[in-house]
Amino acid sequence: MKTKTFYAILILFIIYSCNNDNNALDVEPIPDLILNNLIELNSNIPQDFYNDLTFTNENTGYAISRLGKIVKTTDGGSTWTSLNSTVNFYLKKIQFVNTDIGYVIGGDNTGSYLLKTINSGQSWSVINLNSIEKGFPTGLYFKNVNEGYITGNNLFIKTIDGGENWSNVLQRQSNDNFIDVKFKDNNYGIATTNTNNNYYKTTNGGASWQSIELINQNNLTQIYFSSGKTFIKSGNQLVDIDGGRSITLPNPVSKVQFLNATKCIGIGQHYETGFFPYGDILLTNNNWTTFIQKSYQFSSEAGDFTAIAKMNNHKTMILGTGQLYSKVITLTY
Template identity: 30%
Template structure:
C-alpha cells in the first residue's frame, strides 16, 4: 500500500512538472519563453507618454508621444534621441508612418482644450524626408479637429482620418503636398488601414467602413454590437478588429463577413496579424487589487488563424498598448516606460 501511495505521489509530481509552462502563463516574469513566443525586456527607460512606435528593423525605430515629441533609436531601443518637439503646446502626436527608409509622417492634434474661451490647437501632419532626423509641418487644420491615424495604399496615396464635429477622411496623391477631404461621417473614427486594394476605417458605434477601390469610395462594411471598434489590421485577406477593447472579430474574405474569434475578460488595445495563421493581441492582465492597484500586461497569441488562443500574463509590466513588427516573427511592444522585444517562433 505504501509503495502504491509513493508511486502515485511521483506520478502527481511529474504531471505537475509537465504543466510548468501553463503555470508560468498566468503571472509570468521576464524574460519569458515557451514553445511559441519569447519576450525580453529591452529597457525600463523608454520615452514617456508614447502613443505609437515604428521600427524598420531590429536596430532602428521611432516613437511619438502625447506631449508632442518624436524620438529615434539606432541601438535596438536601448537609448532614444529626441528629434523633434512640437512648438505648439497641448497638441499631442498619435501615430507615425514611414513609406520608405527616408519618408515618414506623424499625425496629431487636439479638438478641445481646458478653460473658458480657449481655442484648441487643431490638427496637424508632419513629414520627414531624411529618415526622421528633421521634421516639418505639412498640414494644419481648424481648431476643432485632430488627426488620429494615417495609412498609405498600394498606389502610394496617403490617407489620414480626423475627428471633430465629424469624422473625416483626407487623401493626398502627391506625398502630402496637398490634401482633400474625400468623406465625412457622423461618427468619430479610430484607425485607418490598407491591405491590397482594400481600405478599412474603424470607429464609434462599432462601425467599420471599407473601400474596395483603393480608397476612392467608402461604404459601411459592418456594425459590431459594440460602443466602438478600435484597432483593425489585415494580411492576405484575413483581418482582425478589436471591439470595446474586449472582443476580437475575424474575417477571412476581406471584410465581407465577420465572426467573433475571442472574448476577453480584460481589455485589449492593439493587434498584429503576422501571417495567415499567426496573430498577436496585446492588452492588460489581472488587477493587483486594492485602492491603488495596477493592471499587468498580457499577450494573447494564435497560431491557428484565430481558432485557438493562448494567453501570457506578464505581472512585472503595465498593460501593452503600442507595438511595431518589422518582420513576421520579430517586433517591439511598449508597456508604460518599458520596451519589450517580442519573437514569435
C-alpha cells in the same frame, strides 16, 4: 529548351506573387510563441506614454508619445535618441513609407496636425490639417509617398501630394467620428467609425467608399489584416467582416498584432488588488482559443503596454510605460 525556360520563369513568377500577396498563405512558418522569449532590454528610452511604434528595418525604429516626443533607435532598442519634433502636443500614429520619409499625426485644442520628415527623422515639418473639430486625428495610412489618408472626429481626408494639400474623401462629408483607416492592398481599404455600427469600404483604391452596417456591433476601432481576412475591433471582439467567426479577446488586451492565421500577440493592462494596474503581454498560438500571459509591475506605479511593432519576420518590440520609467520588451519567435 524554350519550353523549359518558360516554365522556370512561370514558377519563379508564382513564387514571387505568393510572397507579395497579402492573401497568400504564410510562407515562413512561425514556431509556437513562449513567454521565455520575452526579454526586457536594458534601455535608455526616455520615460513617456508611447502611443505608437514602427520600424524601417530590424534595428531602426521610431516611437511617438502623448507629450509630443519622437524617439529613434538604430540598435534594436537598447539606445534611443530624442528627435526635434518641434511640437509638444499629443501624437497618435506614425508611419514610414520608406527609410527616409515618415508621417506622424497629432493635435490639441488648437487643431489637428501632420508631421513629416524626408530625412529619417532629422527634421520635421508641421502641416496644419485645418480640421473643423479641434483635438487630434486618430487614423493614418499612406499607400505610397504621395497618397495618404487621415481620420478623426468629423475628419476623413486624402492627399495625393505627400500631405501638402488635403480634400474630403466623401462627397457628402459624414458627421461620423472616424477612428482608423488601412489598406490591405492598392485597391481594398477600410475606415471605421465609433458613431454608429457602420464602417466604410473601398475596392477601387479610394476612388469611392461604401458605408456598410455591421449588425450587433458598435464602437468600431482598430483594423487588422491577417491571412486574407479583415478584422475590426469592437469592444473586446475582433469581428471578421469577411464572414468568419468573431474572436473574443481576453479583457486586458487593447491592441493586437497578428503574426499569421493562428499566432498573435496582445498588449494592455489589468487591475488586481490595490490602486495601480499591471502591464500585460499575452500570446496565443491558436487564435485566442487559449493564451499565455505575463504581467509586469512598474515599481508600485501604474503600468500599461501601449505600443507594438514588428522588427523583422521573427522579432517584435513592445513598449510599456509607468509614471517613472518605460520598458522595452522584445519577443523572438
